[in-house]
Amino acid sequence: MPLLLPFNALVFWLSLLMVTSSINTDKTEEKISSCTVVQYSAPAVHVLQGRDGRDGPKGEKGEPGEGLRGLHGSPGKMGPPGIKGDSGPQGEKGEKGECGSVVTDDLLRQVTALEIKVQVLEAELNRYKTALILKNIKSIGKKIFVSTGKEDTFDNGKSLCAQAGSVLASPMNEAENTALKDLMRPSKNAYLGISDEQTESTFIYLNGGAITYTNWKAGEPNNANNEDCVVIQDSGKWNDISCSDSHALIICELLS
Template sequence: MLSYSSYMLTAVAALLVSCHALRKFPEVPRLAGIFGLPGRDGLRGQSPLPGLTGPSGNGGLPCVQGLRNSLDTELYNILVNLGKRLSRLEGVLALNGEITEVGEKIFASNGKEADFASALESCEKAGGTLATPMNEEENNAILSIVKQYKRYAYLGIKGGDTSGQFRYIDGTPLNYTKWHKYEPNGKGTEKCVEMYNDGSWNDKKCNLYRLTICEF
């Protein structure tokens, strides 16, 4: 059975029929992914639950320009109220240590361990990706989850064809690093990166089981 907060998120996903809604509430797809509901892709004309279908029967109302003013205003007011409740929910989750928010990113873990490919897949299915620190603040946020579970975690970084060269998952060069002393030292045989419990990084094989931490 879905929790009250999950029903709220489902309602938001179903009501996002106005084009300005996603711009007004960018946190909706992030939080939806954390709760296992459809993430960013799932909000594009798809219904999160059976029965929430649009007039065309395609699983959801499309983003439509020129809705009647009264309908648009009513939906807008509903979204404003839901947005406020989501903000409070986000605060509660952060207070309980279930999520960590830094800037525009939210980091969260299901507490499970997996190899790199499986961890990445589970994050992407939830609408996010593997946690990828771009600066010291984000690295510390991920570290707080590593310390909470007392387990090393894979990061969203992969080794390239050149030995010792690492890039983000999308192929762009790293703009921030936190390598442990004398790391990386795998000489091209260790293509993945794990975070130690002091926040430093180590190159590691990709088939080991490490804590899954996602970012949204």
């Protein structure tokens, strides 16, 4: 507590001194108001730089210059592709074009081969259809003898067998000759596919080949009354007869 007394006294004294100085200063100013005032500047203080002012309004566009136009610059880089646009309206339907005719060689060969196969199958079918109509069948070796059961002329017999894809029967050995004889009953004679129409006294097969087997009846062939055709009798023996004035059983042969 004793220490505070001197401090308080000091504060009071300083306050009094400041008031007294203020009064004296006012009086002094009144007295020296007519004197020259000399102002001393304060020491320089470094301050921060202020902001740039705002840009003024844009001026009016000037008149175009009269100088020469500069050279065209090089093209810039291609920009990115744009967005795909909407599809346009569908156009009118065009006229129907002509059918194409381009066929490759390979396809043409295939078609030709198929046509040939079809023709072969049709021929086979016709042969078997005719065979079904015929009566009495005898198989011997690789041959099949089929009897029509009817007698007819030599020319009609050849035509009938040809329609079935066959020929008039022609035995080439004893076994085949016996098979034909067994098909003849009750007929007495059956035509063979042998004649000497081309060369008298030279009997050959209808395909032009020389005969390799014969079984002539005694005294035959005698060519009586211009006999150019051959028949097999119910005995199995052969005889020459007229091709145009006689009828005999028609027997055809097929290869199995």
